Amino acid sequence: MKLQAGQDSNNPEIGQSETRNQISLPQGLFGFPEIRSMDLVYDQDELPFMWLREEVKDGLAFIVLEPGGIIPNYSVEIADGDVEILGITGPEDTMIVNIVTLPADQSGKIFLNLVGPIIVNRSSLVAKQCIINNHEEFSARHLLDVGSEGL
Amino acid sequence: MLILSRKVDQGITIGDEIEISVTKIEGDSVKIGISAPRSISILRREILEEMQNSNKAAAVSSKPVTGTLKSTLVAGSAKQLIAQIRAKKAAKTEREGSKFSS
Numbered sequence: 001m002k003l004q005a006g007q008d009s010n011n012p013e014i015g016q017s018e019t020r021n022q023i024s025l026p027q028g029l030f031g032f033p034e035i036r037s038m039d040l041v042y043d044q045d046e047l048p049f050m051w052l053r054e055e056v057k058d059g060l061a062f063i064v065l066e067p068g069g070i071i072p073n074y075s076v077e078i079a080d081g082d083v084e085i086l087g088i089t090g091p092e093d094t095m096i097v098n099i100v101t102l103p104a105d106q107s108g109k110i111f112l113n114l115v116g117p118i119i120v121n122r123s124s125l126v127a128k129q130c131i132i133n134n135h136e137e138f139s140a141r142h143l144l145d146v147g148s149e150g151l
Numbered sequence: 152m153l154i155l156s157r158k159v160d161q162g163i164t165i166g167d168e169i170e171i172s173v174t175k176i177e178g179d180s181v182k183i184g185i186s187a188p189r190s191i192s193i194l195r196r197e198i199l200e201e202m203q204n205s206n207k208a209a210a211v212s213s214k215p216v217t218g219t220l221k222s223t224l225v226a227g228s229a230k231q232l233i234a235q236i237r238a239k240k241a242a243k244t245e246r247e248g249s250k251f252s253s
Contacts, residue, residue, distance in 0.1 A: 031203035061211050081190035101209040108228050116202040140201050146228045
């Protein structure tokens with residue numbers, strides 16, 4: 001299935017349209033295979049950045065970003081097996097988020113993993129980190145150039 | 152781990168649906184052909200390792216349980232991006248607003 005990132009990165013409403021949604025990760029995340037569930041949390045003032053975090057104290061957390069309108073021409077091709085696990089039927093019920101890395105050197109740089117996005121089924125809130133079939137077109141360590149990206 | 156010796160054009164089958172064959176050997180590199188159902192994910196191991204390392208580098212502590220990113224997103228570029236997204240949204244709202252008034 002081919003999915004194109006949307007025009008705007010301001011549509012995080014999924015599920016109950018609350019600012020906190022519990023998503024299930026039946027296969028965990030790469031490097032964290034034991035994770036089964038995380039909260040996707042956002043604050044209107046901080047969009048397009050959101051948290052994906054374990055609901056336990058001192059749990060695992062990631063900063064994620066919805067790439068629509070930020071990464072020009074970002075489209076992902078999802079393997080049939082992944083589409084089946086996610087139960088998605090098309091772009092309408094699908095949300096794409098990319099994991100953000102802020103290097104520890106405090107350089108202020110933002111890196112995005114465009115090769116392994118987390119795909120979320122907006123209605124069932126089942127999610128999976130997928131290695132996209134078209135991974136050769138994108139970088140797993142994409143430097144976000146805030147001044148000149150597709151804004 | 153099961154280890155088998157194969158020559159060029161010889162193959163291996165796994166279950167009913169997966170077939171692997173050695174198609175070419177050149178120096179220290181081997182070309183391998185794989186036929187499998189589309190639902191089976193086939194990846195170079197490096198890319199999987201890259202994803203695991205990338206996730207580990209990206210993981211942060213979720214200690215600020217207040218639900219805001221503010222303490223984490225001190226990076227200048229993060230603030231700039233948030234500001235740009237807000238400006239874009241505001242401009243869009245304004246455009247839509249003027250459409251109604253005209």
